[in-house]
Every structure is written in structure tokens, then in C-alpha cells.
Amino acid sequence: MSKPIPSKARAVIIGGGVSGCSVAYHLARLGWTDVVLLERKQLTCGTTWHAAGLIGQLRGSQNMTRLAKYSRDLYVRLEEETGIGTGMKQNGSITVALTEERKQEIYRQASLARAFDIDVREISPEEAGQMYPHLNVSDVRAAVHLPLDGQCDPANIAMALAKGARQHGASIIEGVKVIEVLSANGRVTGVVCEQGGEQYTIETEHVVNAAGLWGRDLAAKSGVTVPLHACEHFYIVTEPVPGLSQLPVLRVPDEQAYYKEDAGKILLGAFELKAKAWPPLGTSVREDFCFDQLPEDFDHFAPILEMAVNRMPMLETVGIHTFFNGPESFTPDDRYYLGEAPEMKGYWVAAGYNSIGIVSSGGAGMALAQWMNDGEPPFDLWEVDIRRAQPFQRNRAYLRERVTETLGLLYADHFPYRQMATARGVRRSPIHEHLKARGAVFGEVAGWERANWFAGEGQAREYEYSWNRQNWFLNQRDEHMAVRTGAGLFDMTSFGKIRVEGRDALAFLQRLCANEMNVEPGRIVYTQMLNSRGGIESDLTVTRLSETAFLLVVPGATLQRDLVWLRKHLADEFVVVTDITAAESVLCVMGPKSRELISRISPNDLSNAAHPFGCAREIEIGMGLARAHRVTYVGELGWELYVSTDQTAHVFEALEEAGADIGLKLCGLHTLDSCRIEKAFRHFGHDITDEDHVLEAGLGFAVKTGKGEFIGREAVLRRQEAGLARRLVQFRLVDPEPLLFHNEALVRDGRIVGTVTSGNYGHFLGGAIGLGYVPCLGESAADMLQSVYEIEVAGTRHAAIAALKPMYDPTAERVRA
Known part of the structure; x- marks a missing residue:
């Protein structure tokens, strides 16, 4: 019944x-x-x-x-x-590396595990063989053991x-x-x-x-x-193996395989690099689907099994009890x-x-x-x-192509800066083809194709991945130094752009934003939107366009999140929130020669007196118009030019022609990141999140508690009274060779106290730069800086210099030049 x-x-x-x-x-x-x-x-x-x-x-x-x-x-x-x-057994796990690159990856993971207080140990190939007697370790370079992992x-x-x-x-x-x-x-x-x-x-x-x-x-x-979207996922289960005892879970990611002992049998599963999407194109999951298996495809699994027989020689003689193929869901x-x-x-x-x-x-x-x-x-x-998630991503053709890659990425090398290869080109800037013709190598964020770096003459326009310096390292250096000494041009059309307008727009934004929003039209305000705990929900700039209209600029990846936050907090107010991202492109001209460059194609006065930092106004440029925002994310004099999408290509061409004899350099997102981290500018999602208190993130200058009530104000006042429990600190490695990416263990006076929240190479400062939170309850800034700091990279600790003020241009003289 x-x-x-x-x-x-x-x-x-x-x-x-x-x-x-x-x-x-x-x-x-x-x-x-x-x-x-x-x-x-x-x-x-x-x-x-x-x-x-x-x-x-x-x-x-x-x-x-x-x-x-x-x-x-x-x-x-x-x-x-x-x-x-529940069948829960804490029999541990072993991951083995067959290459030097994978060795560095699993050693980095071991450092991270220590930072997260997980029991972990790097072990030799011989030790791995002793713990897993059936394992062929002849070509194993390294291994890591987590004793409290398990299976269920x-x-x-x-x-x-x-x-x-x-x-x-x-x-x-x-x-x-x-x-x-x-x-x-x-x-x-x-x-x-x-x-x-x-x-x-x-x-x-x-x-x-x-x-x-x-x-x-x-x-x-x-x-x-x-x-x-689902993919087919394969594994085999052997016949019982005489004398097989309980073994740790074994992962051999270089062979896309994992092994699990279960009831005296071995389960061998695979995350092959090119997966099979399911169900077939144009069909849906059957109405009667229940405990179903998919048809066998032994040919597809055969390369994995061939490597497994070499890795686990006993598989050559033991029979296969089950060949299983079932669907599992994957995301982009x-x-x-x-x-x-x-x-x-x-x-x-x-x-x-x-x-x-x-x-x-x-x-x-x-x-x-x-x-x-x-x-x-x-x-x-x-x-x-x-x-x-982006709305376009529910498209089934996109999903079907993308998930054939994402399944395999689970066991692929997790190299820094790795880019997706499938389902690309969905969202493009109006100057995408211009940038492509000039050597751009693109990455993708939220579906947007963005130039990450520019290849030189005769250089392959593709990534050569590594945990060490990748093939674009010197390209980034040249772009970085052009921004520091001359002029660089970035296409930042992927910025999320939100228009907030209406009779109550000012009151609405005053309630949501921590900084003062009641400024003159044309002023730009850097601010955060906070939650009730003082954590950062959004990191943005707000430009007042008129008495009743404001432009909010947010990272492209957080646009949907920010729209939801705004709409969620609309009360009985006369306010309209509109996503206008596709209406305008953004061309960023940055560097000490940026004023000279723009002045060549604009009759408008760009002097400090006429156009100070933190102001936006319409200018003529080339034969078009732009709204010029004097702000920066790289720590230099510069402007973000907001251009109607139909005029973007023209303005780009005019800038490029005008900058030919002053060394204008096209720059990518990798350079934007290396410049911002030298200036200790925060990155939302890494350095600042909804869990990070705005004061501990070092952003108190953008909080105005005296303006009246706003979300998070009480949490800010409480923290001001109680004192900071931790602070975001900038670090530079003394040795110029090691690289920082993010999640490296942060060591203070010999003890791991946290992780690097984001890292890149500071080409001007001459070493890897990272940001990370350091506990500091009851300590002064001087106390913190007296400590000895190191950063652990793949098991090796490197001396680091710490600073609470930006190491590059700490007084912001260059920004206001």
C-alpha cells in the first residue's frame, strides 16, 4: 500500500x-x-x-x-x-606519482593537508609498495599517504x-x-x-x-x-583474489585509475581523459530508469585496463567478475x-x-x-x-561537449592556469578577433573569452602547462613592465555591469554598501556589500551617474551572485536593477603614459585638476564617445573606458594607432593579476569572501560607520571594539625562483598558521608575491612583523618578507599622478 x-x-x-x-x-x-x-x-x-x-x-x-x-x-x-x-572503513589512501610534475602536485597537496590539519605523510615508492604489496612501483616517483581516508x-x-x-x-x-x-x-x-x-x-x-x-x-x-549532464562512468570488479587483505584506497592519476579492495576483490575505476556523454544527443533519461546499467564498451575501457595490468600484475591472471557502466552527473x-x-x-x-x-x-x-x-x-x-552558474550553461549542446572533458579533469594534472579546451567561444568581446590576430591566448571565465597573455612573433599560441615557469612567463614579464613603465591596454569587457536606478536608489545603496554612497554625480566609490557578520558579499565600484542612477561594476564571475544579493534586499522601494553587461565594453588603459596616450585621440582635459582619481565623465575619443572612469586594479595612473559595444572596435583601433610610437602593449589577465597582487589589491573569492570580515581584510578605509545604518554595520562596530583576530598580510619570497599560486602553507615562527589565499609573480618586485591571513589577536602590527615567515611550497619552506602595507607604491602616488 x-x-x-x-x-x-x-x-x-x-x-x-x-x-x-x-x-x-x-x-x-x-x-x-x-x-x-x-x-x-x-x-x-x-x-x-x-x-x-x-x-x-x-x-x-x-x-x-x-x-x-x-x-x-x-x-x-x-x-x-x-x-x-554504512561499511565505513578508515583504511587510508595512497596517491602515487609517475612524473616529476605529478610529484610536485601531490607534494603541494600534502602541504595543503597539513595546513588543514589532516594527517598526511609523504612516503617513498618502496614504502608505498610495502603498504600495497601488489603494486608495481618500478616507475613510481613519489607517493602520499592519508591514513584517515577510507571507503564506505x-x-x-x-x-x-x-x-x-x-x-x-x-x-x-x-x-x-x-x-x-x-x-x-x-x-x-x-x-x-x-x-x-x-x-x-x-x-x-x-x-x-x-x-x-x-x-x-x-x-x-x-x-x-x-x-x-551525465557521462558514462566505468569500472570493473575482479573475481575474488586468494589471500587479498584489506588495502588502502589507491589512486594512480597519471593512469586515470583508482583501486579499491572490497570483500576480497579489486574494484578498478577510471576517469578517462575523453569521456562519453550520456544519454545520446536529442534523447532524455528513460522514464523507467531504475538501478539500470548502460551498455558495455570494453574498447573504451581497454587502455585503462592495459595500464592497470602493468601497475597491478595480479590483474593479468584474476578473472573479471563485473564490467560496470553507469551514468553520473558532471558540471561545467x-x-x-x-x-x-x-x-x-x-x-x-x-x-x-x-x-x-x-x-x-x-x-x-x-x-x-x-x-x-x-x-x-x-x-x-x-x-x-x-x-x-551562467544562464547560457543550461544549453544541452554546451553541456554535452563540456562534460566529456570535466570527467577526465578529475585525474588530469591540476596545473595552475589550466584552461578548459571544450565548449569555448560562447561569449566574446567585440574586439575578440582583433586580439586573436595580435597573438592573444584566451582563457575562459563565466563563458567569456578573455585574453590571458599575448604570444610573440613565431611563438606557439597555446599553454605549455607546468608547476614551474610556464611558456608565457616572459610574455607576462614584458606586459607587466610595460604597465609599470609605459602603457598597457586590457580588454575587460567581461566586467559585470549593473544599473541601479529609481527614486530610492540612493537610500537602497546606502543600506547595502559599507562606504558612503551620497556623492556627487560623476564620483566613483570603491565599496563592499557586507552580510550581518561583517563578511564580504561583494567587492565592487559604484559610480553615481545622476541623482537617481548608479552603475555597479563587479567581476564577471560574480555577476549572478551580485544581482541576486541586490534583488533579495529590495524592500518596498522604487528601484530598478538591470544587468547591462552586454551593452558596454571596457578598455583599460593603464600606466604612466596612459594620460599622454588618451590625450592624443581625445580633446578632453585629462589633467588631475579636470579629471581627478575616482571620477567618471564622458569624453570624446577617436570619432566616438566613452565614459572614462579614472580607477585602477593594477596600481598605476589609468582609465577604464566604457564604450558602447558598437563603437568598441573603432576606439580600440584608434588607441592602438596612437600608442604605436610610445610602446603601447596589449596585456592579458595574467598581467592584470600580477600587477594587482604587487599592489596588494584583494581578489574576491580568494582573498575576500563572505566569511572574511571586512576589517580583517584590511578594507576598513572603505567602511563609513558614521553614515548611518547599513547591513553589517553592527558587526563592524563589534569588531572595532573587540580587536582583530587575524589580518591579511602581503608576502614576497626572498628567493626569486619559487612560484606561488594559492593554497600554499603559510608558516609563522616555524608553525603553519594558514594558507596563501592568492599568489602570482611580482615582476617589478622581483619575486613571487602572495596574500594570506595571519592570526593576530591582541597583537600590534609591529608584533606581527617581527615574526619569521616562510611559505611551504611542495614540502619545502622558503623565507618570506611580510608587509601590512602594499610593497608596491604604498602611498598610492603613482595612482594619483
Whole structure:
């Protein structure tokens, strides 16, 4: 007899895999007893039932690692709580490197693990062979061992979570298909579902899309963007191996393989570099899909198996018990989705786990439940925030092409600056072809093609990846020094541009922004939008265009997030928020010769008296018009020229011609980053997040508590009174050879105290530069600077010089020249 479907619920969760069950469990534990989970067929029948169940604690950031460690601990205690065995074993893991580049990668990961307080040890190839007796270590260069990693039974974990949810009052109903999510006035109002041929409506204000393989299509029915697409994922299980004892999980990323001992058998799985998207183009997942396997493709798996037989010689004689092929969902950037969808209030997402759903779902379910309960995330979750998704990314042709790459990237070398190769060219600046013709090598952010560096005459226009100096290092140096000594031109059309206007626009922005917004038209204000904890939700400039109109400029990657934040906080105010990103291009002319250059093609007065720093006004340029903003992200005299897209190519050509005899250099995003880090300018998402207090980030100069109430003001006042617990510090390595990227361990007086939040090479300062937070409760600036600092790079510690003021132009004389 089927379970009755309620007419009302506080939250409806769609999908009975490990993700949906985790959200139900954690909501119920928070006291949300009126929670209903609907599963179209049977619990775990989509992807969860055939997951490999690897539990690796170390992820790419502190908070993702925090979630993975939470999952591990949860799965250990679930068995006692529910009586269902989770199969959780902390048998450890070993990752081996077959190349010098991979050795540096896994050693960097080991340094990061130490910074995150994870038990880790670099081991020799011989030690790896002793710990994994069947392993051929003849060509192994290095290995890393994490003793508290492990493995589990995925289906049983989902069942234990489901039982725990029921024990705390949630209702779980199988055999119910969700047909539609209802909404009114931009928020969820209910769910229409079907059971046994009958339709039912559940009234609710919260829906969680944990539908996995079906997540994209379900969301699209509501106009919600959830960009994910399945790929075929292969593994084999051997016949029983006589005498096989419990072994650590083994990863051999250079051969795209992982190995798991289970019940005396070996499971060999693969993340091949070129995956197979599923289902076939123009089709959808079958209506009756339930615990299904996909057709075998042994030819596709054969290269992995061939390498595995060499790596694990016993596989040559043991039989294959199972050849498995099943679908798993992947996203365009290999990071899952969590949070409230920007298109609809009350529509939450927990999907797209990229083959790490088991280790992620415990923590992700906890974080999402807390987010739903409190109205804000428990800590910085920007890496997996659904608001990073771009609307165009729900296009199935785009997704189908991209996910064939993202599956393989899980085990590919995670080189710094690695660029996606598939599904490119979707969003382009009006001068894209001009830049391409001049040697631009493009990267992609939020779908935008952006020139990262410019190749020289006869130089290959492609990346040669490495953990050491890559093939564009000297190109970046030349671009960097041109900005410092002459003039550089950047195409920053990808900036997000938001127009906020209306009778109440000033009052609205005064409430959201920490700096003073009541300035004269034409003034530019650098500011942050804060949350109630004083954390940074947005880092932006605001230009007052008129009494009732403002232009907000934000990073292209955060545009959707910023739009949501603005619209979420609109009260009963006469304000219109409009995304105008595509309407204007941005050409940045930066460097000590920038005034001379622009003056050659503009009759307007660009002197300090007529056009001081922090001002914007319309100028004539070439035969067109631009709004010239005198601001900088590189620490030099310069202007951002906002040009109507139809005039962009003309203005670019005029600038290029005028700059020919003064050495105007076309510059890429790598140079923008190396210049900004010399000036210690912060990067949102790395150096500053919603978890970082604005005062501890060193941005107190942009906060005006005396202007009246604004979001985060009380948190700022409390921190001013209590004192700072940590401060963002700039570092330069004494040795000019090592490179910093981000996440290197930060060492103070011999003890790891944090990580480098962002890093690049300071070509003017002559060494790698990094930023990072240092604990400082009760300490003065002098106390902090008296310490001895080092930065650990791939296990080796390098002496570093620390500074609280920018090492480059600390008094900003060059900016105001």
C-alpha cells in the first residue's frame, strides 16, 4: 500500500539519492519535522547505488575539506544512530606519482593537508609498495599517504540517512514522480506530483532539487539554471583474489585509475581523459530508469585496463567478475551546486556531484540545511554556490561537449592556469578577433573569452602547462613592465555591469554598501556589500551617474551572485536593477603614459585638476564617445573606458594607432593579476569572501560607520571594539625562483598558521608575491612583523618578507599622478 501524500509541507525534497537523503536528515535534525522527500522510483536507484564510495578528506579549499571531513565523521556515527551498517572503513589512501610534475602536485597537496590539519605523510615508492604489496612501483616517483581516508557502502549510507530522517520526523515516499514546481511572484508555492496515475499538489515554500541525472530538466521546467549532464562512468570488479587483505584506497592519476579492495576483490575505476556523454544527443533519461546499467564498451575501457595490468600484475591472471557502466552527473567546472537558485526564491539545489557525491553529500546536506534554516550559508560556499552558474550553461549542446572533458579533469594534472579546451567561444568581446590576430591566448571565465597573455612573433599560441615557469612567463614579464613603465591596454569587457536606478536608489545603496554612497554625480566609490557578520558579499565600484542612477561594476564571475544579493534586499522601494553587461565594453588603459596616450585621440582635459582619481565623465575619443572612469586594479595612473559595444572596435583601433610610437602593449589577465597582487589589491573569492570580515581584510578605509545604518554595520562596530583576530598580510619570497599560486602553507615562527589565499609573480618586485591571513589577536602590527615567515611550497619552506602595507607604491602616488 502506497504512503499518503500530504497536502502541505515545510519543504519538499525531490530525489532519493544520498544527496536528497542527507538534506532530509539534516533538516529533520534542525527541527524541520514537516519535510517530505519524494523519490520517483526507489531510493538510491539513479547514481548512488553504483558509486564507488571513496572517502577522501582533502579537497581544494578549507571549507570543502571541512565538508568532506564532516561526511567522514557522520558516516562513522550513523551506524550507531540508525543501526544500518554504512561499511565505513578508515583504511587510508595512497596517491602515487609517475612524473616529476605529478610529484610536485601531490607534494603541494600534502602541504595543503597539513595546513588543514589532516594527517598526511609523504612516503617513498618502496614504502608505498610495502603498504600495497601488489603494486608495481618500478616507475613510481613519489607517493602520499592519508591514513584517515577510507571507503564506505554508498547505498547503505543513503538508507541510514533516510532512516535517520524518519526518526527525526521527516516523511520519505517512493514511487512518486514530481511533474512541476509551482510558483507565484518569483517564489515557490508548491509541487505537483503523480503517484499511481493520480496527481497531487503539495503546498510548500521550499523545494530542494536533488534529482541528480534529472536535475537539469526538472529545473528547466521552472526557468531555473542547473547546468549538469551525465557521462558514462566505468569500472570493473575482479573475481575474488586468494589471500587479498584489506588495502588502502589507491589512486594512480597519471593512469586515470583508482583501486579499491572490497570483500576480497579489486574494484578498478577510471576517469578517462575523453569521456562519453550520456544519454545520446536529442534523447532524455528513460522514464523507467531504475538501478539500470548502460551498455558495455570494453574498447573504451581497454587502455585503462592495459595500464592497470602493468601497475597491478595480479590483474593479468584474476578473472573479471563485473564490467560496470553507469551514468553520473558532471558540471561545467567539476564543482557541484548548492544553494538557492537566483531565478526563484525557495528553490534550492543540491546536485551535480562529479563522482564525489558520497564524500560530499554528508557535508553538503548539513550546509544546505543550515542555509535554509538561517537564511545565509554557514560559511563561505562560493566554490559550489549555484549562483556561479551562467544562464547560457543550461544549453544541452554546451553541456554535452563540456562534460566529456570535466570527467577526465578529475585525474588530469591540476596545473595552475589550466584552461578548459571544450565548449569555448560562447561569449566574446567585440574586439575578440582583433586580439586573436595580435597573438592573444584566451582563457575562459563565466563563458567569456578573455585574453590571458599575448604570444610573440613565431611563438606557439597555446599553454605549455607546468608547476614551474610556464611558456608565457616572459610574455607576462614584458606586459607587466610595460604597465609599470609605459602603457598597457586590457580588454575587460567581461566586467559585470549593473544599473541601479529609481527614486530610492540612493537610500537602497546606502543600506547595502559599507562606504558612503551620497556623492556627487560623476564620483566613483570603491565599496563592499557586507552580510550581518561583517563578511564580504561583494567587492565592487559604484559610480553615481545622476541623482537617481548608479552603475555597479563587479567581476564577471560574480555577476549572478551580485544581482541576486541586490534583488533579495529590495524592500518596498522604487528601484530598478538591470544587468547591462552586454551593452558596454571596457578598455583599460593603464600606466604612466596612459594620460599622454588618451590625450592624443581625445580633446578632453585629462589633467588631475579636470579629471581627478575616482571620477567618471564622458569624453570624446577617436570619432566616438566613452565614459572614462579614472580607477585602477593594477596600481598605476589609468582609465577604464566604457564604450558602447558598437563603437568598441573603432576606439580600440584608434588607441592602438596612437600608442604605436610610445610602446603601447596589449596585456592579458595574467598581467592584470600580477600587477594587482604587487599592489596588494584583494581578489574576491580568494582573498575576500563572505566569511572574511571586512576589517580583517584590511578594507576598513572603505567602511563609513558614521553614515548611518547599513547591513553589517553592527558587526563592524563589534569588531572595532573587540580587536582583530587575524589580518591579511602581503608576502614576497626572498628567493626569486619559487612560484606561488594559492593554497600554499603559510608558516609563522616555524608553525603553519594558514594558507596563501592568492599568489602570482611580482615582476617589478622581483619575486613571487602572495596574500594570506595571519592570526593576530591582541597583537600590534609591529608584533606581527617581527615574526619569521616562510611559505611551504611542495614540502619545502622558503623565507618570506611580510608587509601590512602594499610593497608596491604604498602611498598610492603613482595612482594619483
